[in-house]
Amino acid sequence: MTSDPLLALRPWHAPEVTSWRRLPMNAVDRRAGAVRLDGDWRFQLLPAPDAPLGEVWSSSYVPGVWTLQDTDDLPRYLNVRMPFAEFPPDVPADNPTGVYERDVEVPAAWAGRRIVLQVGAAESVLLVHVDGRPAGISKDSHLAAEFDLTELVRPGERTVLRLTVVKWSDASHIEDQDQWWHGGITRPVLLYATDPLHLADVTVRARRDGDLRVDCRVRDAAGALPGGWYVSGELDGHPLTQDAEFDRANAEDERVSAFLGEARLRTTVPDVRTWNAETPELYGLTVRLHRADGTVADTSRHRVGFRDVEISGRDLLVNGERVFIRGVNRHDFHPLTGRTVSHAVLRADLVLLKRFGFNAIRTAHYPNDPALYDLADELGFYVVDEADIESHDHAHEIADDPRYLAAFVDRAARMVLRDKNHPCVIVWSLGNESDYGAHHDAAAGWVRRHDPTRPVQYEGAARLGWADPDVASDIACPMYAPLQECLAHAMSGTQTKPLIQCEYSHAMGNSNGTLADHWAAIEATPGLQGGFIWEFWDHGILQRVNDGRPAGRGGAGLYGNGVAAPGYRWAYGGDFGETDHDGAFIADGVVFPDRTPKPVLYEHRELAAPVRIASFRHEGVVLSNHQHFRGLDWLAGEWELSLADGPTLTALAELPDLRPGETAAVPLPFTLPEDGGEAWLTLRVTTAGDEPWAPRGTVVCLPQVRLRAASPVVRTPAANRPVDVDEDGLLVHPLLTAAPALSLWRAPTDNDELGGMAGRWRDWGLDRPTRKVVSVRRDPGRVTVVADLLCAGGTVRHEQVVTAVEEGLLVEECAELPETLYDVARVGSVFETVPGLTLWEWFGQGPWESYPDRAAGAPVGHHALPVDELFTPYLRPQESGGRHGVRRFTLSAPDATGLAVRLDRPRQVSVTRHRAADLAAVTHHDELVPRPGCVVHIDAAHRGLGTASCGPDTFASYLVPAGVHRWSWTLRVL
Ligand code: IPT
Numbered sequence: 001m002t003s004d005p006l007l008a009l010r011p012w013h014a015p016e017v018t019s020w021r022r023l024p025m026n027a028v029d030r031r032a033g034a035v036r037l038d039g040d041w042r043f044q045l046l047p048a049p050d051a052p053l054g055e056v057w058s059s060s061y062v063p064g065v066w067t068l069q070d071t072d073d074l075p076r077y078l079n080v081r082m083p084f085a086e087f088p089p090d091v092p093a094d095n096p097t098g099v100y101e102r103d104v105e106v107p108a109a110w111a112g113r114r115i116v117l118q119v120g121a122a123e124s125v126l127l128v129h130v131d132g133r134p135a136g137i138s139k140d141s142h143l144a145a146e147f148d149l150t151e152l153v154r155p156g157e158r159t160v161l162r163l164t165v166v167k168w169s170d171a172s173h174i175e176d177q178d179q180w181w182h183g184g185i186t187r188p189v190l191l192y193a194t195d196p197l198h199l200a201d202v203t204v205r206a207r208r209d210g211d212l213r214v215d216c217r218v219r220d221a222a223g224a225l226p227g228g229w230y231v232s233g234e235l236d237g238h239p240l241t242q243d244a245e246f247d248r249a250n251a252e253d254e255r256v257s258a259f260l261g262e263a264r265l266r267t268t269v270p271d272v273r274t275w276n277a278e279t280p281e282l283y284g285l286t287v288r289l290h291r292a293d294g295t296v297a298d299t300s301r302h303r304v305g306f307r308d309v310e311i312s313g314r315d316l317l318v319n320g321e322r323v324f325i326r327g328v329n330r331h332d333f334h335p336l337t338g339r340t341v342s343h344a345v346l347r348a349d350l351v352l353l354k355r356f357g358f359n360a361i362r363t364a365h366y367p368n369d370p371a372l373y374d375l376a377d378e379l380g381f382y383v384v385d386e387a388d389i390e391s392h393d394h395a396h397e398i399a400d401d402p403r404y405l406a407a408f409v410d411r412a413a414r415m416v417l418r419d420k421n422h423p424c425v426i427v428w429s430l431g432n433e434s435d436y437g438a439h440h441d442a443a444a445g446w447v448r449r450h451d452p453t454r455p456v457q458y459e460g461a462a463r464l465g466w467a468d469p470d471v472a473s474d475i476a477c478p479m480y481a482p483l484q485e486c487l488a489h490a491m492s493g494t495q496t497k498p499l500i501q502c503e504y505s506h507a508m509g510n511s512n513g514t515l516a517d518h519w520a521a522i523e524a525t526p527g528l529q530g531g532f533i534w535e536f537w538d539h540g541i542l543q544r545v546n547d548g549r550p551a552g553r554g555g556a557g558l559y560g561n562g563v564a565a566p567g568y569r570w571a572y573g574g575d576f577g578e579t580d581h582d583g584a585f586i587a588d589g590v591v592f593p594d595r596t597p598k599p600v601l602y603e604h605r606e607l608a609a610p611v612r613i614a615s616f617r618h619e620g621v622v623l624s625n626h627q628h629f630r631g632l633d634w635l636a637g638e639w640e641l642s643l644a645d646g647p648t649l650t651a652l653a654e655l656p657d658l659r660p661g662e663t664a665a666v667p668l669p670f671t672l673p674e675d676g677g678e679a680w681l682t683l684r685v686t687t688a689g690d691e692p693w694a695p696r697g698t699v700v701c702l703p704q705v706r707l708r709a710a711s712p713v714v715r716t717p718a719a720n721r722p723v724d725v726d727e728d729g730l731l732v733h734p735l736l737t738a739a740p741a742l743s744l745w746r747a748p749t750d751n752d753e754l755g756g757m758a759g760r761w762r763d764w765g766l767d768r769p770t771r772k773v774v775s776v777r778r779d780p781g782r783v784t785v786v787a788d789l790l791c792a793g794g795t796v797r798h799e800q801v802v803t804a805v806e807e808g809l810l811v812e813e814c815a816e817l818p819e820t821l822y823d824v825a826r827v828g829s830v831f832e833t834v835p836g837l838t839l840w841e842w843f844g845q846g847p848w849e850s851y852p853d854r855a856a857g858a859p860v861g862h863h864a865l866p867v868d869e870l871f872t873p874y875l876r877p878q879e880s881g882g883r884h885g886v887r888r889f890t891l892s893a894p895d896a897t898g899l900a901v902r903l904d905r906p907r908q909v910s911v912t913r914h915r916a917a918d919l920a921a922v923t924h925h926d927e928l929v930p931r932p933g934c935v936v937h938i939d940a941a942h943r944g945l946g947t948a949s950c951g952p953d954t955f956a957s958y959l960v961p962a963g964v965h966r967w968s969w970t971l972r973v974l
Contacts, residue, residue, distance in 0.1 A: 018138075044057055066098050088404075106155045277323070429457050633655075717805055737834055807902070846858055873925045
């Protein structure tokens with residue numbers, strides 16, 4: 001039995017114990033003047049919390065997780081299931097426990113002051129000892145814990161600080177989020193001092209009418225407050241006034257003691273510049289606490305945004321405006337440091353989100369790093385702040401288990417107490433995936449009473465009824481609800497709450513199909529207001545391939561453009577030797593682990609376009625302002641006229657002065673040339689000056705309108721040239737190493753796999769068909785080949801007619817799919833080229849990857865990219881690199897030799913150096929060996945991507961049905 005009282009309490013197995021001697025959470029920023037204890041600490045990893053300490057210490061970097069710092073306790077990924085079998089609140093006996101120790105020199109100047117330790121975050125139980133004496137306990141892994149050490153340290157002397165972090169606890173059962181399991185101290189550790197008389201908390205309420213109210217909570221370390229203290233404050237240099245009414249009311253209230261320590265400051269700002277995500281105007285507030293003699297005992301600084309949030313009917317309003325929520329779910333993540341993120345990393349995350357049109361973040365599924373909220377205030381994001389509660393595996397058992405009541409309320413309350421002053425926070429969320437029980441109502445009650453200025457949401461409560469007035473959710477916030485269901489609700493006449501999906505459009509692998517359909521519906525349907533894409537990051541951890549160890553902090557720079565350097569890879573579930581895991585489900589973000597954007601982001605950017613082409617008429621182009629608060633003056637434009645058979649013309653665009661919601665016609669800057677064929681007009685919109693998130697000239701959107709359709713192509717037969725086919729009827733061509741063949745299959749995407757399509761395709765044998773020639777007919781200048789593709793699921797008849805024409809070869813194809821093959825990946829041609837063709841130039845949609853149901857953000861034009869850059873390196877290799885709406889292309893060598901293809905109409909095309917089977921055969925990108933030549937797919941039809949890995953599949957209109965498919969194309973030698 002241990003003699004240590006903290007260990008004796010066994011707090012890792014006591015859900016009722018949420019903390020001991022932990023100070024109340026508050027919103028006073030103590031970073032300035034604090035001693036930062038970041039760096040290497042002495043470290044031991046024990047097998048269990050009560051195991052004896054060894055003689056030998058290693059070291060561990062704080063803040064950081066030990067699971068990425070060369071210990072044998074490696075990261076582990078499980079989504080819903082807990083990593084151990086014990087039922088709540090039990091935990092396994094094998095319970096890695098990190099003991100961190102360091103000497104701290106407490107400044108001599110702190111004599112007589114109140115000395116506080118702040119541990120930014122530790123998972124999942126923190127025990128604090130100072131010189132061997134117990135100082136405190138905390139749970140709640142993603143919020144700071146503060147402890148008053150005044151009685152335990154001596155200024156001017158050296159103290160040994162020990163932080164013991166127990167990995168598994170009763171709290172792990174309510175921190176069962178879909179992410180890696182780690183252990184460690186993930187946010188900075190600080191030591192700071194205040195005057196005994198101090199500001200214990202400051203609550204700022206700033207309304208859009210300019211009314212500012214600042215509530216101060218004052219405490220004295222000695223207990224009863226000394227008489228005569230008072231507070232003062234200023235906002236951008238203008239003094240605030242003390243609320244005499246508030247003081248008088250307190251003085252007259254017999255229940256109020258001298259201990260209450262509350263004071264209120266007020267002011268009204270005339271012509272206030274309000275805060276919103278488009279123009280995040282902030283004011284600087286300084287609050288001072290004075291002793292009776294006027295000297296300053298304590299100071300607190302805040303940035304204030306004046307704004308109102310309210311729900312009116314079924315609309316969520318910010319400053320009276322029904323703003324669209326273009327959101328993303330975001331975890332604190334980094335491929336080298338796990339859950340530890342620096343200010344620079346956070347800023348880069350938010351800057352990227354801004355550049356791709358996002359205006360909202362749900363802090364899935366716990367309060368994020370405090371710096372995120374500062375940055376969201378500053379850069380402009382609406383934040384749904386979520387409490388650190390997810391009991392997914394044992395949701396039902398825990399939601400009403402009285403032993404966990406305190407933890408639920410504690411976590412929600414501490415989040416509110418920390419983040420209440422941030423204008424960015426517009427909604428409080430009670431957590432994620434924890435069923436719905438009385439604890440949620442208790443937490444909602446606390447939050448609503450404490451902060452009546454913001455709505456509360458909880459998906460588990462909303463699930464009981466989107467319009468139910470009695471559940472703990474002011475917002476109908478489903479996850480992955482089918483669009484039809486949302487539309488039906490909005491049009492049912494029974495909707496009472498804003499409908500904003502807390503998660504939708506699951507971004508796993510090559511995904512996010514139908515995003516444009518969602519946004520068309522959202523923008524057109526009262527009651528629908530947006531949602532949060534799941535999610536920002538692919539949580540791949542940089543891993544050395546040879547020994548399977550995480551690269552950790554030493555891996556800096558060993559990745560780029562979405563891929564790991566040779567010898568490294570992005571690890572996902574199962575890659576650290578564990579047998580029970582959830583695989584690549586952790587790689588479901590809109591950015592790669594190194595924050596390289598996935599193609600979906602370009603789609604999103606366009607769907608969020610602040611200025612759009614509403615229509616094109618003869619008198620000009622009608623532009624509209626789709627923002628909620630801002631004019632167009634921060635944007636610059638350039639017109640681009642792309643002619644299919646002509647040059648691309650550009651001209652400066654004068655953007656009209658439009659208020660939100662307004663439209664205006666602007667004259668077309670070009671006379672459309674008589675010839676040149678199909679014509680597209682693009683407005684290239686960039687930032688006119690420097691924005692805090694984008695330098696001048698950054699692309700904001702690329703709205704486009706078609707000015708003229710393509711005219712039909714006439715081909716002249718050239719019967720005197722023979723068409724060369726082998727005995728199997730396969731085309732023989734000097735530039736092709738594999739003749740054009742029928743293709744019905746793609747390397748399954750994550751959506752295809754998890755949605756069940758890929759399994760069906762394998763059952764149907766589409767990945768390994770047998771080709772049987774039925775007939776080969778040779779006419780002068782023409783060969784007609786009929787072949788059957790025999791698959792377990794049915795036989796596909798394929799006719800290919802190759803005719804010599806003036807331009808080269810015309811390939812006319814027809815495939816007839818039996819009714820049994822009712823939903824296939826593609827119907828099209830695939831061929832392979834000789835090595836050396838390195839440049840792909842095309843007229844069609846681009847330049848980034850696009851698919852039939854993710855093609856709204858890729859403008860039509862002339863595009864060119866090296867073949868090696870066409871492929872998107874999704875973590876688990878899968879169908880990738882496609883371009884939608886391709887009309888024609890050339891594939892050439894540096895000496896300009898190569899081939900040219902012209903399609904009968906816009907088609908899905910991909911040019912990569914991988915066969916579908918190559919992609920499907922491997923599990924990680926580093927295992928792919930590019931082929932020397934190119935693999936070219938031309939699809940008559942290609943299945944949409946959908947989001948079936950977690951949520952709805954693509955829509956029926958994007959499926960490839962059974963029946964007859966026809967397509968044709970010409971092949972020419974350059
Ligand atoms: C939902 C979770 O909230 C989220 O954490 C993540 O797991 C996401 O799905 C899928 O990646 S829960 C799911 C079972 C609907």
